[in-house]
Amino acid sequence: MNPTIYLKDYKNPNFSVKHVSLCFELNPEKTVVTSSVRYERQQDGDLLLDGEGLALQSIALDGNTLDKSQYELHDKGLTIINPPQSFTLDIITHINPQANTALEGLYRSSGNYCTQCEAQGFRRITYYQDRPDVMATFSVEIIADKATNPVLLSNGNPVESGNLDDGKHYAKWHDPFPKPCYLFALVAGDLAQVEDRFTTQSGRNITLQIYTEAHHIHQCDFAMASLKRAMAWDEQRFGLEYDLDLFMIVAVDDFNMGAMENKGLNIFNSRLVFASPETATDDDYIAIEAVIGHEYFHNWTGNRVTCRDWFQLSLKEGLTVFRDQEFTADMHSRAVKRIEDVRLLRAHQFAEDASPMAHPIRPASFVEINNFYTVTVYEKGAEVVRLYHSLLGEQGFRKGMDLYFERHDGQAVTTEDFLSAMADANNRDLSQMQTWYEQAGTPRLKVSLDYNKSSQTCTLTCEQSCPATPESKEKKPYLIPFKIALLDDSGNTLADESTLLITKEKQSFTFENISSQPIPSLLRDFSAPVLLEYDYSDKDYAFLMQFDNNAFNRWAAAQALATSTVLSLVENPDTSTRIINHAFKALIANTNLEPALKAKALSLPSLSDIQEAWLNTHDTMNPVVLFEAKKRLKQNLAKVLQAEFLNTYQAMQQTSDDDTVDLSDKAMQQRKLQNVCLSYLASLGSDMLDLAYDQFESANNMTNQYAALAALSHQDYPQREQSLKAFEAQWEGEANVMDKWFGVQAASSLPNTLNHIQTLKQHPKFSMKNPNKVRALIGAFAMRNPLNFHAEDGSGYQFIADSVLELDKLNPQIASRIVRALMDWKRLEPTRQALMKSALERIANAQGLSGDVAEIVNKSLGG
Known part of the structure; x- marks a missing residue:
């Protein structure tokens, strides 16, 4: 494993870089990279260059070839010994993009070339100071076969292009803004494009382009519209205008991350670009818009600074x-x-x-x-x-x-x-x-309330603490903005919303002229990332669900009430659910709530939230027991409120004479509530599954089709297999939709799921080399299938261990993401604890384990 790097050891680089010139002669198995870099000394010392997996062809300083006494070549890079004050270093390296399954540096995907240099991928391209504090302007020339790579892209603005001998052509690019090498990008291949324009607030005309394979180009219009909205919003909200003449997005299927903000040439995982109502859910649309915005906003918060x-x-x-x-x-x-x-x-x-x-x-x-x-x-x-x-x-x-x-x-x-x-x-x-x-860890804010009727004063006492974490046992107090309001028993405010500033371990705040015993509305809008501890009763939660005028806190109260009920059901299966039944009934009947907010409040808390609440009062947990209690609550609510769920489901359904899909925010909200209701109803089985199957059959949009398929996936229902086969047949040509198909099966709570996943690994549309496929099948099993992942025989843990070891040889980054599912072993009940630990130890003892995986496994095991 690599050595630990410490912030306290940070040192400025010995050399700054004035300009970088790169030339790529692209070849699938032997790409030649020529770098010419102008260095200037900043302090005494050798020039330390990072490099991994490179074949060094030549190295010259100011045009003179260096002999082996003037540099040292090692596994992690290259050291130029005692170079002059200012000089140009020319290096030629060979790399193999076709064999690069780690998808870092320059790699080849579906016949196209692509780069990913954040965080330390540039060192897989050429020898360089691969650190973010070394900033320089870049000029890039790309040479490639024109028939197979008609599109040649890099950062900045295009400078020159033309044809060469032997069917090759070239393109030159220049980025005038100094940048670290992690923002370098190159894309080459046979790509189609959609183009638009944006006029900035100062009147500059920016060309916008999105590139992808031709058969997906019709799915890029929403991404383009999202980009234009993001550009306009950043100007209006922050006064930030785009700086280059050209902004490009490229969508690729094989990508470790969601997207990458390379200067002027953003590279995206295709699932966060492609959108049509038939292939993308409403949540996909919103995610695409958000990530398009995120990467564009990096132009200033990440690139310029x-x-x-x-x-x-x-x-x-x-x-x-x-x-x-x-x-x-x-x-x-x-x-x-x-x-x-x-x-x-x-x-x-x-x-x-x-x-x-x-x-x-x-x-x-x-x-x-x-x-x-x-x-x-x-x-x-x-x-x-x-x-x-x-x-x-x-x-x-x-x-x-x-x-x-x-x-x-x-x-x-x-x-x-x-x-x-x-x-x-x-x-x-x-x-x-x-x-x-x-400081690491989630601060805990314990709040108590004292009401003095005679003086009509109310005092809130706040005590903050933070549990010990690996880096520190003793914690300093945080600055916590704590937004609160005080309500009477009719929901009127006794004390208007205010933000208290908590700066000490213990503080008290007194409110005057409080005419009756208040019910506090605390941490409104989640004003700080803390765990709130207040002695609310289930009746208080039900009250806040109905009367709190803060929308976030109404949702938080619903989550807390559901969590409290689940924990009570674990302790006593005969616990009354009367309070939550009435609270959810009132919630459904409330016509003043927007449908999406109602859908969020009706959605039960995540199993992770329930686990954390359980562990507040217990040393260990049985995730399966908690999952089953949550399932019982859901079925109980569905049974008691069946008529309400069904009426709401029908009221939210949309019809269109021409079968077009309404993508307005109102329509998306209605579909969200419709499908939450469907999820409850389907949990009852029997005739309600027919409702889900009918929706699957008649859906004209992916939101409703996928929601119905997800509802059917957990049930032993005659049409379940038929629906899965129909979905596969319909969408086998759409890689991102097939990921939904893999994921919905991996998350199924049916007992034979793990065996079925092993079969799906052999499916022609699955590949362990594609991060999206791995996340869809293996990641979904680990993160969305507690019943089978936590199987009592440990088979789920062993499957994840097998997958991590297989992935680690292909793509350590993705392997390190999957192995995190095994980190919680110390919090499990003894039988599962031993089984999960055994799976981790098997990974730890494997030969040739990557540093990515080894670090997480060793920390998990306490090493």
Whole structure:
């Protein structure tokens, strides 16, 4: 395994780079890369260049070939010994894109060439200082066979193109903006394009292009429209205008990430570009718009201002996630967007904070940087940026952003630089915000209320704490904006919404003129990423569900009531569900709630949320028992409220004379509620499954077709197999839709699922070399199938171990994502704990394990 790298050991590079010239002579098995780089010394020392998997052909300094006494070649790179003050270094290397299954650096996918250089992929292309604080302008020439690679793309603006001998052609590109090498991109292949234009607020005319294979080009219109909306929004909200003359997106099927913000040439996983009502769900549409926005917003928060080092990753990712969240909130329902973001955070990031991989949003050390592209860095990082927004307000936050860009445009910076800009622009002491960057773990906020009837005062006492995590046992107090309101027993406000600033371990806040015993509405809009502890009763939750005027808190109350009921059912299967039955009935009947908000409130909490709640009072858990209790609650609600669910289902159905699909926000919200109702009804089995099958048969859009298929997938129903075969036959030519087909079967709670997954691995449309396929089948089994993954015989754990070992030889990044499913072994009941640990130990003992996987396995086992 690679050595641990520490933030405290950061040193400036010995050399800066003025300009990089690259020439690629593309060949599937032997691409020749010629680099010519102008270096200038910044401090004493040798020139240390990173490089992996390269065949070195030649190396020359200022035109003179170096002999072996002037450099050292080793497994991880190349050292130029005592070079002069200023010089040009020319290096020629050979690489094999066809054999690059790791999908890092330059690789070949479906006959097309593509790059992925973040975080450390550029070192697989040529020898270079592969670190984000080395910024330079780039000029690129690409030479390739014209028949097979008619399109040749790189960063920046096109400079020149033409034909060469032997059926080849070339294209030259220049990017005038200094960038780190992780933002370098190259794409070549036989691609079609869709083109549009955007006029900036200053009147500049920008050409927009999306490239993909010709048979998918008709599915790119929504992505293009999303890009234009994102460009307009960034100008309006943050005053940020695009800087180049050309902005390009390329969609590819084989990609480790969701998308990549390479300067002027964004490369996307195709599932986040392709959209038509027949092939993409409503959630797909919203995700595409969000990720298109996210990568475009990186042009300023990540590209123009980038990270000094990879410890600062959240500086660009957390900030840009916050920006894409705000973009989606402005395009759709702000309340629903906030709920979705918090649901993701609580289900996955809170779990990560409780795991051996817990780390601050700015970690103090790492072994493999790829392992820190996590929900903590992205999602918790975004919540920390949101704290600035809550503390400073919209205008104050904008002032801070403006100062940040004014100070640091064209620089590689740190989280302290961002904090300073926010503080200085608003003349505020924000030094305590640094705690959020340095400490791991989810803070707990315990709140108690004391009401004095005679003085008509109410005192809220808040105590904050944070559990021990791998990097620290002792925790400093956080700066926590705590948004609250006090309600009377009719839902009227006794104290209007206010934001309390909690800065100490224990603080009290007193409210005067409170005429009756209040019911507090706490942590409104999830004003800080904390676990709230308050002694609410189930009746209180039901009250807040009905009367709280904060939409987020109505949803949070529904989640808390459902969680409380599930835990009670685990302890006593005969627990009364009367309170939640009445609360959900009132929720369904409430005509003032928008359908999407109602759908979110009716959706039961994730199993992860339920597990975390159980572990608040227990040392270990049995996930299967918790899953079964949740299932019983769902079936109970479906049975008691069957008429209400059915009436709502029918009321939300849409018809169209010409069979067109309405993609308006209103129609999407109605489909969301319709399909939540269908999920409840299908859990009853019998005739209700006929309802799901009828919807599957008649659906004219993927949202309804997939929802029906998902409902059928968990049931031993005669038409289940027929539906799966029909879906396969209809969509076998659409790779992204087939991923849904793989995923819905992998998540099935039916008993023979694991054997069926083994069969699906042999399906002609499945490949272990394609990350999307792996995530769809193996990832879905691990993350969405608790019943079979946690099988009592350990077969689910062994299957994941087998898959990780197989994947590690092909694509360590994806293997390291899958192995995380085995991290929670210490929190399981003894039998499963031993079985999961055994699976981890088998991986740990494998020969030739990658650093990506080894780091996670060793941390999980406590090594």
